Amino acid sequence: MSISMNSERTPVSTDVYRYPFTPYPTGWYLLTESASLAPGDVMPLRYFGRDFVLFRTAGGKPVLLDAHCPHIGAHLGYGGTVEGEGIRCPFHSWRFDSSGRVDDIPYKTTPGLPDAGMACWPVEEVSGLVLVHFSEVGTAPSWHVPERSEWGAPGWVGYETRSWNVRVHVQDLTENIPDTTHFVSVHGLRAIPEAKVTIDDHVYRQVMGDDTYALRHNVYGLGLAWLDVDAPLKYRFLVASTPIDEQYVDMRLLFLIHEGDGATELSAKGRSIIELISKNTSLDVVIWGHKVYRDRPPLVAGDGPIGVMRKWARQFYETASAPS
Numbered sequence: 001m002s003i004s005m006n007s008e009r010t011p012v013s014t015d016v017y018r019y020p021f022t023p024y025p026t027g028w029y030l031l032t033e034s035a036s037l038a039p040g041d042v043m044p045l046r047y048f049g050r051d052f053v054l055f056r057t058a059g060g061k062p063v064l065l066d067a068h069c070p071h072i073g074a075h076l077g078y079g080g081t082v083e084g085e086g087i088r089c090p091f092h093s094w095r096f097d098s099s100g101r102v103d104d105i106p107y108k109t110t111p112g113l114p115d116a117g118m119a120c121w122p123v124e125e126v127s128g129l130v131l132v133h134f135s136e137v138g139t140a141p142s143w144h145v146p147e148r149s150e151w152g153a154p155g156w157v158g159y160e161t162r163s164w165n166v167r168v169h170v171q172d173l174t175e176n177i178p179d180t181t182h183f184v185s186v187h188g189l190r191a192i193p194e195a196k197v198t199i200d201d202h203v204y205r206q207v208m209g210d211d212t213y214a215l216r217h218n219v220y221g222l223g224l225a226w227l228d229v230d231a232p233l234k235y236r237f238l239v240a241s242t243p244i245d246e247q248y249v250d251m252r253l254l255f256l257i258h259e260g261d262g263a264t265e266l267s268a269k270g271r272s273i274i275e276l277i278s279k280n281t282s283l284d285v286v287i288w289g290h291k292v293y294r295d296r297p298p299l300v301a302g303d304g305p306i307g308v309m310r311k312w313a314r315q316f317y318e319t320a321s322a323p324s
């Protein structure tokens, strides 16, 4: 077998990190649904190669802290308890406020408290979603994720959620949207849809189709991509992609289905849309799990606006190693 000298060689090992840039671009990512986090709930989480504790205070505020206690290192997600607006460590009962600072040590015999605490991450709650703003270098959020009017509105049912653990980078997941030709070859669409793209700072907007049947994408950074479909059955879904570590992404599809007046449950039709999209997503998951990243792909006329998306995506890389 001969290999043409100008073909790009595939990296040999698949166990090493496959991308020429950080696995953790800056932006908003889904932690959990609001409904899964009642006041007093404590949840251990592992994302961005780090350990966190997520809790909801008695007053209802979601708080995300680095997981490990500054005292002797217990993980507050395993046995920590919410007390008012703070959380108490399961090991020696130090209490931390909602900014992660220690504010009570019950057995301390002298006055005053040490200057100790856990890092506190920016969290916002938007339309039933608990989101974190992640920046490796600690940059404060410069933009926010808008509410979805459909969530909780009469006639809309959801979220109905499906999830996958995908061995991929969030940028490759997002590239699924401008990669219009794969909609035919992987997902069985009859014709390659034309994609009209508008870049709006941190939002990538893409419309495929026409007034009778259109797929409208609104992509907020590399973690949150909404798709709106107004077919005979109206539905929306969010593709929420949160990096777990250098290899894996927690990818969730959260569906909102318009079932009409008074509906509180999914119809058979609504259910079948969700199952169809989930089946199609599973086809992508196999490809993503084994692909490599091509820094300079030989795109041809007919390929979708992948280059446009890559250029837009550069803004989410704050460290030296950004995609070219």
Ligand code: FES
Pocket: 069, 070, 071, 072, 073, 074, 089, 090, 091, 092, 093, 094
């Ligand atoms: S390890 Fe948390 S209070 Fe000691």
Ligand SMILES: [Fe+2]
Pocket: 176, 182, 186, 187, 280, 284
């Ligand atoms: Fe796809």
